[in-house]
Every structure is written in structure tokens, then in C-alpha cells.
Amino acid sequence: MSADPLSLKFAALADPTRRAILARLCEGEASVNELAEPFDISLPAVSKHLKVLEKAGLISRGRDAQWRPARLEPMALKGVAEWIEHYRRYWDQSFDRLEDYLRKVQKGKDDGERN
């Protein structure tokens, strides 16, 4: 039923509104109204986004009177970063191959110019 943590995180990050909320939370805790302000969607919609982020472990929430401040939970992103890091060697390799290719093309061009 409930998806694995990594899938939850990727799915949470797949929405630009939620990514913007995370970016805003880098500046510190914020209430739902503060978080909703930049968007022209309803408050309940923002509330739902926050629930998604919380289930993914990307934020946590406190209570301060009638406010429910949200704060970034950045360790959750570390797991995502580590998953992606496994692929770093492949894109580094791609870059190496691109360099090789460009070197060859340049060489061919020089040869052509010499002929």
C-alpha cells in the first residue's frame, strides 16, 4: 500500500509548488498562510501539499497557538542525494566521452584543413 520512502520523496519533489515551499522554508519556519501567500491556490490546497511533504519526511510541523509552523527537514534530502550520487560516475563518464568526441572532431577538422 504505502510507497517506499524514496518514491514518496521523489513524488513530493515532482510538484513545483512543493519545491517552492521547500525553498521558502530554507529561510526559516513559516506558517501555512505565509507559505500560501506567493501562490494563487486555496489554503486547503497548501495544507495538502504540506501533508505530502510531511509524509515524505521533508518537513516537520510544530504548534504555536493556532499556528502550525512548518520547518525544513533537510536530512531527508540526503537520502535522495545519495541515490543520485550512484549515477555520478555515469555522467562524469559521459562528459569524458563528450570531451573525447570533441577532441576527435577537432582533430578531423584540422586534418581536413590540412588536405
Add this chain to the structure above:
Amino acid sequence: MSADPLSLKFAALADPTRRAILARLCEGEASVNELAEPFDISLPAVSKHLKVLEKAGLISRGRDAQWRPARLEPMALKGVAEWIEHYRRYWDQSFDRLEDYLRKVQKGKDDGERN
């Protein structure tokens, strides 16, 4: 209509089957049948997953007779990695705070033991 590239990538990565396909493609190009083999889902389902990955730029596809080999396009992951990297300082910071906390707890415990 069509989502931004980053959203497409995160959404593509949110499915465990698709992540497994990417992992398999690290070992080299593969046909649809080869990619489908580990899963007990239909071939059209795999074909759809490949289309999602392709639209996200995470793979590209060739043609070899009736085969449509898929290969990893790892540079696409670089963009995702860079987005996440922006948050590294936050989780590094969290880790520092955790270390501080553990140091304090340990100190308190030592004091307690000495009393």
C-alpha cells in the same frame, strides 16, 4: 500543459519500476523484452515506463532491426543532482547540530556519572 523538465524528472524517478530500469541500464543498452524480464507486468506497461523516462530525458532509444534498445542518458540526472546540491548546506548544518547535541548529551552523562 507539459510540465517543466525538473518536475518531469522527479516524477519519472518516483516509480520504483522506473528506477529499477535505470539501474539495469547502467550495465548497458537493453531491449524492451530484456528490461521487462525482471517484472511481472505486461510489455505495454514497460513500454509506457520507457516513454516516461524518455520524455524526462533520462534515457534515449535507438533502433536495431525490430529491437528498440534503450540506453541511459546520465547527464539528465546531473540537473537533478544540482537541484538537490543547493540543499546540502542545510543537511550538513543539521548534522553539525546533531553532533553538537550528541557531544552535549555525552558531556552531561559523564558529569552525571562523576556525581
Add this chain to the structure above:
DNA sequence: TTCCTTGTCAACCGTTCGGTTAAATACGAG
């Protein structure tokens, strides 16, 4: 208590998602 603000819950709506089966397509082999 009453009022106001903050936030969530419930019900609903249209779209997208991940899957299916059945039919169509692309291509090499005989």
C-alpha cells in the same frame, strides 16, 4: 460568551497514472 483568525476535514470534480487486453505495426527470415 462571542468574535476573529488560523488551519484542517469532507465531499466533490476533472485529469493523470499505472496497469490491463486486444489489435496494429515494423522488421528479418524462409
Add this chain to the structure above:
DNA sequence: CTCGTATTTAACCGAACGGTTGACAAGGAA
């Protein structure tokens, strides 16, 4: 041309998504 293999397309289905509106709960202030 016909057959077989590989893959995609089309149509469909149920569940989840992202949004709405309207009612409700929690808590400080008059």
C-alpha cells in the same frame, strides 16, 4: 509473400492527484 518476433497503439479501468468549496475545530482577544 508469409510467418514469427519485438514493440507500440488504442481503448479501457480503478486509484491517486491537485484543485475547489463549505463546514468545522482550536485558540487568543473583546
